[in-house]
Amino acid sequence: MTTSELTLPPKARPTRARRRVLGAGKQLHAGPVTYVVLAVFALVSLAPLVWTAIAASRTDRRLAQTPPPLWFGGNLFSNLQAAWDQAGLGTAMVNSVFVAGTITVSTVLFATLAGFAFAKLRFRFSGLLLLLTIGTMMIPPQLAVVPLYLWMADLGWSNQLQTVILPSLVTAFGTFFMRQYLVQALPSELVEAARVDGASSLRIVWHVVFPAARPAMAVLGLLTFVFAWNDFLWPIIALNQQNPTVQVALNSLGTGYVPDQSVIMAGALLGTLPLLIAFLLFGKQIVGGIMQGAIKG
Amino acid sequence: MTSSKEALAHSASSAEAAPGTPPGAARGAHGPGGPAADSWRSRLYRWDMKGSPYAFVAPFFILFGAFTLVPLLYTAWYSLHNVQLSSLDHQTWTGLDNYKNLLSSDFFWNALKNTFTIGVISTVPQLLAALGLAHLLNYRLRGSTVWRVVMLTPYATSVAAATLVFTLLYSWDGGMINWLLHFVGVGPVNWRESDWGSQFAVSSIVVWRWTGYNALIYLAAMQAIPADLYESAALDGANRWQQFRHVTVPQLRPTILFTVVVSTIGATQLFGEPLLFGGVSGSKGGSEHQYQTLGLYMYDQGWIVGNLGKASAIAWSMFLILLIIAAVNLLLTRRLRKSQ
Numbered sequence: 001m002t003t004s005e006l007t008l009p010p011k012a013r014p015t016r017a018r019r020r021v022l023g024a025g026k027q028l029h030a031g032p033v034t035y036v037v038l039a040v041f042a043l044v045s046l047a048p049l050v051w052t053a054i055a056a057s058r059t060d061r062r063l064a065q066t067p068p069p070l071w072f073g074g075n076l077f078s079n080l081q082a083a084w085d086q087a088g089l090g091t092a093m094v095n096s097v098f099v100a101g102t103i104t105v106s107t108v109l110f111a112t113l114a115g116f117a118f119a120k121l122r123f124r125f126s127g128l129l130l131l132l133t134i135g136t137m138m139i140p141p142q143l144a145v146v147p148l149y150l151w152m153a154d155l156g157w158s159n160q161l162q163t164v165i166l167p168s169l170v171t172a173f174g175t176f177f178m179r180q181y182l183v184q185a186l187p188s189e190l191v192e193a194a195r196v197d198g199a200s201s202l203r204i205v206w207h208v209v210f211p212a213a214r215p216a217m218a219v220l221g222l223l224t225f226v227f228a229w230n231d232f233l234w235p236i237i238a239l240n241q242q243n244p245t246v247q248v249a250l251n252s253l254g255t256g257y258v259p260d261q262s263v264i265m266a267g268a269l270l271g272t273l274p275l276l277i278a279f280l281l282f283g284k285q286i287v288g289g290i291m292q293g294a295i296k297g
Numbered sequence: 298m299t300s301s302k303e304a305l306a307h308s309a310s311s312a313e314a315a316p317g318t319p320p321g322a323a324r325g326a327h328g329p330g331g332p333a334a335d336s337w338r339s340r341l342y343r344w345d346m347k348g349s350p351y352a353f354v355a356p357f358f359i360l361f362g363a364f365t366l367v368p369l370l371y372t373a374w375y376s377l378h379n380v381q382l383s384s385l386d387h388q389t390w391t392g393l394d395n396y397k398n399l400l401s402s403d404f405f406w407n408a409l410k411n412t413f414t415i416g417v418i419s420t421v422p423q424l425l426a427a428l429g430l431a432h433l434l435n436y437r438l439r440g441s442t443v444w445r446v447v448m449l450t451p452y453a454t455s456v457a458a459a460t461l462v463f464t465l466l467y468s469w470d471g472g473m474i475n476w477l478l479h480f481v482g483v484g485p486v487n488w489r490e491s492d493w494g495s496q497f498a499v500s501s502i503v504v505w506r507w508t509g510y511n512a513l514i515y516l517a518a519m520q521a522i523p524a525d526l527y528e529s530a531a532l533d534g535a536n537r538w539q540q541f542r543h544v545t546v547p548q549l550r551p552t553i554l555f556t557v558v559v560s561t562i563g564a565t566q567l568f569g570e571p572l573l574f575g576g577v578s579g580s581k582g583g584s585e586h587q588y589q590t591l592g593l594y595m596y597d598q599g600w601i602v603g604n605l606g607k608a609s610a611i612a613w614s615m616f617l618i619l620l621i622i623a624a625v626n627l628l629l630t631r632r633l634r635k636s637q
Contacts, residue, residue, distance in 0.1 A: 046450060166364065272455065287449060
């Protein structure tokens with residue numbers, strides 16, 4: 001039985017063969033039609049990114065002409081340079097690495113601790129607290145920005161990086177994610193055995209919980225970094241072009257800070273590049289993490 | 298049970314305190330520290346047992362409370378006040394005035410309508426495409442990981458970067474999309490100014506960024522469907538489409554509901570896409586406010602117009618809408634459970 005047969009409409013095949021094929025359920029091999037449709041999806045997913053690079057290698061004038069450029073020009077490096085210097089993408093990248101890095105470390109650490117407690121320890125109100133965590137997972141950022149802004153103004157912190165770091169140090173999603181993972185991945189006997197050996201809770205966390213949680217911590221770290229890098233609403237309120245994160249710098253570009261479209265595209269490219277590299281390196285883990293979170297969520 | 302464990306732990310710790318001595322001997326002699334040290338240790342141990350869970354959840358709840366729950370309540374408080382960006386120190390109680398203003402404001406209803414329309418035309422195609430894509434990804438594929446990562450790359454692109462690129466793709470002159478459309482005889486569309494055109498354009502950014510992500514969630518759920526369900530369906534003579542309709546979709550129902558809820562929440566707070574799509578005067582959502590969403594309206598009222606009290610009221614209106622959605626979801630889930 002060839003693979004091409006499998007994607008033919010069922011009518012085209014004799015009944016017996018069809019039965020056998022269908023019996024295989026989800027184990028079916030993909031036929032050429034499947035590959036073609038997937039290729040179209042892939043093209044739609046990637047084309048805007050490729051075109052960003054093409055546009056970033058052209059000039060503003062060329063981008064206003066019809067037909068639009070379909071291949072690379074020679075201005076990529078001068079545009080990247082302009083985005084780095086004029087649009088402040090250089091400062092922004094450094095700031096974003098610091099902000100997203102701090103948020104990632106803190107979220108993973110505190111989510112693992114709290115997730116462990118919810119998964120394996122007994123304490124009063126644990127059920128209620130977990131319910132609170134899940135129930136508030138979806139509160140939109142809009143519900144926090146007005147008070148945050150007023151507090152920040154009181155403290156005289158406007159335009160300082162801690163204003164965007166502090167409110168994001170933990171997420172309800174992270175805690176729930178780690179809890180769901182540790183319920184399965186960490187055998188209760190292991191914790192009990194460590195207790196029997198007289199290990200303190202901190203030692204148990206260090207020697208038992210962290211090793212068991214490591215794969216999920218890595219995934220949560222990647223997801224949190226992506227989320228923190230791309231965070232938009234609060235940073236554009238709290239920061240300005242004097243001390244931007246990448247998204248703030250891109251927002252300035254979008255509102256005419258540098259009116260050159262090819263430089264804007266160079267900025268969009270630069271601002272996305274770190275995450276694209278991360279996806280290239282850790283794509284498998286990120287995909288796995290999202291799928292894992294989906295089953296358990 | 299607990300006491301014997303404690304005793305065991307006890308003996309282990311005294312053994313630790315006297316390296317080299319066999320555990321039994323150490324126990325008999327109560328170790329170098331004597332009985333006082335022992336009871337101190339066991340008390341410490343009990344404190345540790347009792348207190349550590351709270352210590353472990355404390356950092357999370359302190360930070361989460363301080364920066365999510367407390368602001369939520371403060372936002373409600375500010376929504377009952379007149380708070381102006383220009384004079385933050387003068388906050389006067391106004392009761393429900395901000396809400397009354399909203400209900401009588403055309404812009405609020407316009408934003409609500411836009412949020413709904415853009416929400417529908419971004420969520421429905423997105424989830425349908427994701428379902429189809431997941432079905433394809435569920436075949437045994439060559440390079441399956443590569444396909445999955447490729448479908449997820451739009452998710453790596455930030456709202457800001459994606460919107461800047463799409464804004465250029467949708468531009469009136471020299472825009473890629475109008476150029477491609479002219480081949481099929483569709484005249485240039487004014488994606489910025491036209492009503493449906495701009496809403497379609499904004500929605501397409503959302504669809505582009507999230508379809509792959511949702512496909513992976515569906516894929517995970519599809520892989521958890523037991524194979525024998527398909528086998529028995531096949532024995533009953535169900536063809537592929539019938540299997541998809543009568544096995545895959547029902548099995549996926551909880552997941553579909555989950556993605557509908559998450560996407561709806563995302564759609565309700567839609568902000569970055571319309572803001573940047575609008576360029577210099579983005580917070581207005583276009584010259585006729587044709588794509589001003591609630592999220593955008595809130596930002597506009599709060600930080601462009603400078604009325605933070607009204608912005609708080611808009612934020613709480615969004616929250617109330619989400620609560621209604623959550624309630625409907627709860628009802629649906631219950632009915633779903635009953636019917637199964």
